[in-house]
Amino acid sequence: MYKTHKPLPFWLLLPAIAWFASDSGVFAQEKTFVLSGYVQDASSGEQLLGATVWHKATASGTAANLYGHYTIVLPIGKQEVLFSYLGYTPLRLEVNMTKDTKLDVDLAAGMQLGEAVVEAGASESIEERVQMSKIDIPVDQIKKLPAIAGEVDLLKSLQLLPGVQSGNEGSSGIYVRGGSPDQNLILLDGVPLYSVSHLFGFFSVFNADAVRKISITKGGYPSRFGGRLSSILEVTMKEGHKKEIHGAGSISMLASKMTLEGPLVKDKASFMISGRRTYLDLLVNPIIRASSPEDSQVDPRYFFHDLNAKVNWRLGNRDRLYLSTFQGVDDFGVRTKDSQGERSEDIDLGLDWRNSVLALRWNHEWGPSLFSNLTLMKSRYDFNTGFDYSETITNASNTETTRFASLYSSGIRDLGGRMDFDYAPNNRHFIRFGGNLTQHRFNPGATQVILNLSEEFDFDTILGAPDLYSTEAFVYAEDEVELAEGLKANIGLHASTLFVEDATYSSVQPRLALSKRLSSGLAIKASYAEMTQFVNLLTNEGLTLPTDLWLPSTARIRPQQSTQYAVGAAKTLGKLELSLEAYYKDMDGLLSYKEGASFGSAAFDNNGTTWEDAVTQGQGTSYGAELLVQKKQGKTSGWVGYTLSWTDRQFDEINSGEWFPFTYDRRHDVSVVLIHELSDKWTLGTTWVYGTGRALTLNEVQYGSILPDYNGSLSPVTFEVPSDRNSYRLSPYHRLDVSATRTKNVKHGQRSLVLSVYNAYNNLNPFLALPGTSDEGTPIIREYGIFPFIPSVAWQFEF
């Protein structure tokens, strides 16, 4: 039994004391009733997640949960309640509260004149929220941003936020506040997704047409989340239009996609299905086949496709059922067939990776104040690579086939369930509690070797480590409480346990967020969060690849842990939301390959060593400040973000045990995102990013030596000695993307033509650096980029 928690700091008890005081006579209330229900889109019937409900008379409000369900406690008698949601006309309703009342509210999309300004507090402004370090970006806004190859990418849009960094050029991986990619909990409809990359990471798996809402939390995590150190990325799929059939699609230079949604039973059940596929292989293969010799057939393949589907069903007034799935496949390889006389040869080599997620969720209203959600889920990620060679000799008497194949596979499979409760006893407390149980099965890499030489010699075996099983469980409780006028807190506890092999790890993680609204309207916020992570991604620091291995903590590999402190200020100025945050995060149990080890050494060494021998564990720190100025609606919208940060790591077995900068330690990171609607027809989008160059290790020194060559003779060699880890920097990264969208309304919908230019001023941003020679013959370090100026066009339609 390993306990990974530390004693709770005494000062964490202070808000708890205040919490008890919050229910004292100071806040004693008159007779009240509960108003509850769903807030939904009037046109489609889809739930509006996070819609705000505001009662002016008591200056109290609430936000709808992830399922659009709200609960507010109101005094007896006639009460005026305001319902609002970003981009929708606010609705003011008079409700006669003589008993607990259930009321589903429909809001109409679009702002009507005279409704644009509503009273303070009517919408949940940034200073009203207790939660800090959380950013929502409207999906409609993301769709108007310039996109490489015309393919809108949600994760690349998140990279434009302060505190969120991209990896290499073009990569859709995200590095949040100095964390690694595996430290992001990516939830698709509440289910963890283990790989989010298509096309070796250049595109993410999220199809913008299928997504309703996306948000990222970088710190101050509420207790309901756990299991990762650096961020929570919540992606919610569309539910589907409940009233009529609608569709959308696009044809871009990379892929085509189509989305269809509509009612299964009007106003009661709906569906959404969205698919996407690339077609480079379909275009190129006929040309390659045509140019191949007659006795040879070459079939290269590269494609990715994904499918999102969701069905939701309203079962009476109190129950709703949601079934959602995601399936994604990338396949890359080549198959060659040659035949000469009696002999034919077939070689197939390649790699593929696939993701699948299945979630069944059941919402139930137990009463006016108690709401629950049960999630049953399955998540799976598989990676396969290898080659398969076969030779067939056919003659008059018989056919002889020999085969040699080496097929490597790795992956992770999760099965689990989760129960969450929302309980609102009064307007000063919003309590959430629940638990989760997940069983993980890890395939840490196994190679199937097939050697079939004759009927007598048939060899088929699997080399590699056996599957690993672990069980992860957690319970949590949190209360979003108004401690005093203008002072809100979210106080919670998250307790988790991992059972793996013969080891048990347990961890108690306190979470605290405070928000104090000053008379000037400025909100001062602070948060404290401890996190523990039981799964690790064994990856190359410089590049996230599908070969990366998901592995559990084991008896030898302790869990990752972090403690994050953050303070900040937030204010709304007109239509602008401003936030400034500073954070400090320390991390322990970070996993890295030892010097010289890699995917190959972990996967293919069969000399008695395992992946655990190829890795080492260490610690890290990250601190910095982030500024965000965001405008979410209007003719001109977008944001400006700036991050100043430092991130360092230390491993006893790397860099002689000395601290070194993390690869993505980026001192300055700037992003400017602007969307302007020129007219009903034209919309312009532009993004500009600047970032300090990536840290890298270069070979610095050379010397001569000798080594035995292939026949044992000693031959001269020149050895190169690397610098201290990550002691050099690539050139700063900067890039401008622009787009223009022309939209035309037609009889049954809309057509849009999107012209985009990636890297408009053609700055070749460095992807890697290699030693080379100048034109004068002197040695130099030369940087290579991969994406120059790339124009693209896409055609979109909606009906």
Place this chain on the structure above:
Amino acid sequence: MAIRILNRPCLLGAFILLVGCEKWSDGVVNEIEFPDHEATTAASCILTTGDSKAILSVTNTASLLSVAPVDLPQGVSATLQHEGVMVLSWTAEDVALVGEGLDVQKMLVLNLDSPLNLPEGEIELTVTIPGEPLLTARAIQPGMPEVSYTLHLGADTIASLWGSEILDEVGLD
């Protein structure tokens, strides 16, 4: 001329694309400054009992961006002692080129009169370069494992991808 090009978006686009392609293939030179390197000496020697030659590589170290190649320092000499007893001695006269073609390097090479015998024990390599501090390296020569075996030539024949192969068999006694 420049203004005319700028007035035509297609031409401007094509120009940017051309410049982009050139950058893409050639890369971009980043003037990374390496710290000044203070050269030291690196010596390497691989010896096996039974060798007829004793080759010792001695070079200075140099920055990777240095134009001058690494080379054998002038006037270098060296000795190898086994348990305090001199076994080998290289002098500045023993310089020879090792390697083939363009891949050659000056090293100290001793042609031995009889096969080298290095029994178990501590060996010490000392390299002397005029004007430089003495360079010393020590290593433990492990004992020679004693194994007796029986060799059966042509003990088996198998069919493989490359045709029929004859296998010898070594049996450890």
